[in-house]
Amino acid sequence: xxxxxxxxxxxxxxxxxxxxxxxxxxxxxxxxxxxxxxxxxxxxxxxxxxxxxxxxxxxxxxxxxxxxxxxxxxxxxxxxxxxxxxxxxxxxxxxxxxxx
Amino acid sequence: xxxxxxxxxxxxxxxxxxxxxxxxxxxxxxxxxxxxxxxxxxxxxxxxxxxxxxxxxxxxxxxxxxxxxxxxxxxxxxxxxxxxxxxxxxxxxxxxxxxxxxxxxxxxxxxxxxxxxxxxxxxxxxxxxxxxxxxxxxxxxxxxxxxxxxxxxxxxxxxxxxxxxxxxxxxxxxxxxxxxxxxxxxxxxxxxxxxxxxxxxxxxxxxxxxxxxxxxxxxxxxxxxxxxx
Numbered sequence: 001x002x003x004x005x006x007x008x009x010x011x012x013x014x015x016x017x018x019x020x021x022x023x024x025x026x027x028x029x030x031x032x033x034x035x036x037x038x039x040x041x042x043x044x045x046x047x048x049x050x051x052x053x054x055x056x057x058x059x060x061x062x063x064x065x066x067x068x069x070x071x072x073x074x075x076x077x078x079x080x081x082x083x084x085x086x087x088x089x090x091x092x093x094x095x096x097x098x099x100x
Numbered sequence: 101x102x103x104x105x106x107x108x109x110x111x112x113x114x115x116x117x118x119x120x121x122x123x124x125x126x127x128x129x130x131x132x133x134x135x136x137x138x139x140x141x142x143x144x145x146x147x148x149x150x151x152x153x154x155x156x157x158x159x160x161x162x163x164x165x166x167x168x169x170x171x172x173x174x175x176x177x178x179x180x181x182x183x184x185x186x187x188x189x190x191x192x193x194x195x196x197x198x199x200x201x202x203x204x205x206x207x208x209x210x211x212x213x214x215x216x217x218x219x220x221x222x223x224x225x226x227x228x229x230x231x232x233x234x235x236x237x238x239x240x241x242x243x244x245x246x247x248x249x250x251x252x253x254x255x256x257x258x259x260x261x262x263x264x265x266x267x268x269x270x271x272x273x274x275x276x277x278x279x280x281x282x283x284x285x286x287x288x289x290x291x292x293x294x295x296x297x298x299x300x301x302x303x304x305x306x307x308x309x310x311x312x313x314x315x316x317x318x319x320x321x322x323x324x325x326x327x328x329x
Contacts, residue, residue, distance in 0.1 A: 009216050009217055009218075009219060009222050012216050012219070012222035012223075012225075012226065013186070013213070013216060015222075015226055016183075016186055016216075016222075016225060016226060016229060017186050017187065019226065019229040019230060019233060020183045020184065020186050020187070020229065022233055023183065023229065023232055023233055023236065024184070024193055026233060026236035026237055026240070027162070027172055027193065027194060027236055028193070029236075029240060030170075030172060030236050030239055030240050031162045031164060031170045031172070033240050033243050033244070033287070034164070034168075034170045034243065034284075034287040035164035035165065035166065035168055035170060037164070037165070043240075043244075044243065044244045047240075047241070047244040047245070048244060048245070051245070
């Protein structure tokens with residue numbers, strides 16, 4: 001049998017690995033949301049806030065003028081903890097967080 | 101070997117292949133029976149095998165930090181899982197357990213890579229993975245935007261689409277599903293789910309028989325999703 005790396009459709013394997021990585025992120029997020037963890041609660045709150053916003057010309061939704069402090073108060077955690085969660089969501093490519 | 105070919109050739113994922121290609125799959129695949137409640141793998145186990153369900157049902161779940169079982173998906177015949185195997189030195193990030201007696205076809209990462217040489221098979225795998233991603237995304241959205249009644253209704257409609265069989269009474273979801281299972285799927289307490297199920301039953305929208313849900317009025321169920329109380 002030939003080496004799999006040489007014989008496999010490399011474009012398809014790359015595509016599959018990208019989707020599987022996305023699946024890992026979403027399954028972890030789903031678990032956090034279902035478990036009602038701080039990460040899960042923060043993400044659900046953000047989703048609802050995004051729902052209220054209009055879509056920008058670039059297809060993204062932006063929540064303007066939302067302070068970390070007010071968001072932290074809404075989900076009952078301190079700013080440091082929330083910043084860690086926002087960093088995680090940003091690293092996973094789920095949100096983009098820009099500070100003024 | 102003939103058993104292996106019989107096992108794999110009927111799976112939808114390989115339906116576009118010709119006979120010689122299917123024979124090749126038969127040579128690569130293994131077949132195994134799992135009894136009800138038997139684990140196929142656990143969270144943290146090394147991921148080195150792709151699993152395809154020939155018949156039966158598999159529950160994919162995680163256990164939260166608080167010890168709560170979180171059901172991510174219920175898989176049926178023709179579904180595949182263990183996709184973390186596509187990465188080098190990967191581990192499974194969830195548990196897989198048979199919900200009923202289940203026949204599984206499996207092959208190693210190396211063997212599966214050989215199957216991916218066929219563009220049609222690759223496209224089918226990508227399509228199925230995309231559907232899985234949509235499913236997880238929809239579940240997150242459903243929890244974020246629907247109340248418990250809406251989530252129960254949406255989940256019953258989804259399960260009816262995947263596992264439903266028509267009967268004179270309505271559409272029967274062909275899975276033994278306890279209120280606990282449903283509660284885990286929709287992320288609500290068992291008591292809350294029992295109340296919602298009781299209410300839907302009282303309104304003549306659903307019925308239950310032998311631990312199976314029967315959809316009597318799917319339109320009313322859809323309305324419960326669209327118009328939360």
